[in-house]
Amino acid sequence: MDPALHAATERLPASTQRIAGYHLxxxxxxxxxxxxxxKAMRPALALVCAAGTGNTxxxxxxxxxxxxLAHNSSLVHDDVIDKDETRRHRPTAWRVFxxxxxxxxxxxxxxxxxxxxxxxxxxxxxxxxxxLHAAFQDLIEGQHADLALEERVDVGLPDWFRxxxxxxxxxxxxxxxxxxxxxxxxxxxxxHLRRFGARLGLAFQAVDDLLGIWGDPAITGKPRHSDLxxxxxxxxxxxxxxxxxxxxxxxxxxYRHPEPPDGPxxxxxxxxxxxxxxxxxxxxxxADLLTEAPGELRDARLAPAAGxxxxxxxxxxxxRDR
Numbered sequence: 589m590d591p592a593l594h595a596a597t598e599r600l601p602a603s604t605q606r607i608a609g610y611h612l613x614x615x616x617x618x619x620x621x622x623x624x625x626x627k628a629m630r631p632a633l634a635l636v637c638a639a640g641t642g643n644t645x646x647x648x649x650x651x652x653x654x655x656x657l658a659h660n661s662s663l664v665h666d667d668v669i670d671k672d673e674t675r676r677h678r679p680t681a682w683r684v685f686x687x688x689x690x691x692x693x694x695x696x697x698x699x700x701x702x703x704x705x706x707x708x709x710x711x712x713x714x715x716x717x718x719x720l721h722a723a724f725q726d727l728i729e730g731q732h733a734d735l736a737l738e739e740r741v742d743v744g745l746p747d748w749f750r751x752x753x754x755x756x757x758x759x760x761x762x763x764x765x766x767x768x769x770x771x772x773x774x775x776x777x778x779x780h781l782r783r784f785g786a787r788l789g790l791a792f793q794a795v796d797d798l799l800g801i802w803g804d805p806a807i808t809g810k811p812r813h814s815d816l817x818x819x820x821x822x823x824x825x826x827x828x829x830x831x832x833x834x835x836x837x838x839x840x841x842x843y844r845h846p847e848p849p850d851g852p853x854x855x856x857x858x859x860x861x862x863x864x865x866x867x868x869x870x871x872x873x874x875a876d877l878l879t880e881a882p883g884e885l886r887d888a889r890l891a892p893a894a895g896x897x898x899x900x901x902x903x904x905x906x907x908r909d910r
Contacts, residue, residue: 791878
């Protein structure tokens with residue numbers, strides 16, 4: 589996929605290409621080559637789904653490029669929205685180039701994503717564009733919901749599920765569905781694989797939520813307790829707040845305080861989430877969601893190697909430290 593991804597970004601104007609390449613990890617802020625640190629989970633899913641539905645993995649390259657560009661577009665914007673200062677062990681694009689320039693670069697990456705699909709097989713391009721459009725609209729809605737939950741006190745797990753299904757599940761499901769589409773899969777295969785990706789996306793978000801509190805900054809590339817600092821209603825926090833425990837009440841008071849927690853208060857908030865059972869609940873949820881996904885793989889009737897590959901990708905996506 590990498591040559592196609594580089595070729596896509598080379599179509600950008602020089603100023604925007606510089607920011608996009610920095611965010612993608614291809615070079616530093618001075619243009620010196622570096623080694624990318626992203627996980628590339630979405631393009632991997634697209635390529636394996638293309639191979640598993642009767643074609644070669646290379647048939648899924650337009651889908652792989654499209655979902656990677658769309659995903660990174662959302663990350664650039666997300667860093668601006670959340671005011672995150674580090675990603676992948678270095679300053680975020682907006683910290684280096686400014687928020688306005690980063691927003692424009694994120695827009696450009698999304699346009700390139702649709703271009704990648706439109707240039708694919710003519711008999712499938714229009715449907716692929718429609719699939720990505722629907723998934724990205726869901727992602728935007730999920731981002732809105734995520735921001736809205738930060739301002740609410742009465743948040744339950746159903747609220748988290750609705751947010752995560754849109755914010756993370758939609759694009760992971762789209763990656764699988766697009767790969768199957770370009771691989772020549774039947775409508776049933778495309779839908780089963782889309783559902784597989786969507787369930788995996790929920791589990792993926794649950795793990796992200798755990799890492800957002802307890803991840804090792806040296807591995808994740810983000811500050812410790814970053815989600816608590818922005819008062820996100822991640823799944824461990826929601827589970828903790830709804831536990832009815834003394835720790836839940838103290839945590840709720842911290843979250844309601846006019847000033848966001850910092851320093852010792854962040855460490856205390858993490859302790860309270862764990863004491864209220866939030867960490868264990870998040871771990872159980874991720875494991876439960878992972879056990880639900882293989883049913884969709886069986887129903888998709890893929891080539892055995894592709895089914896095993898997708899199952900392995902799912903396990904790697906859950907049992908990770910970044």
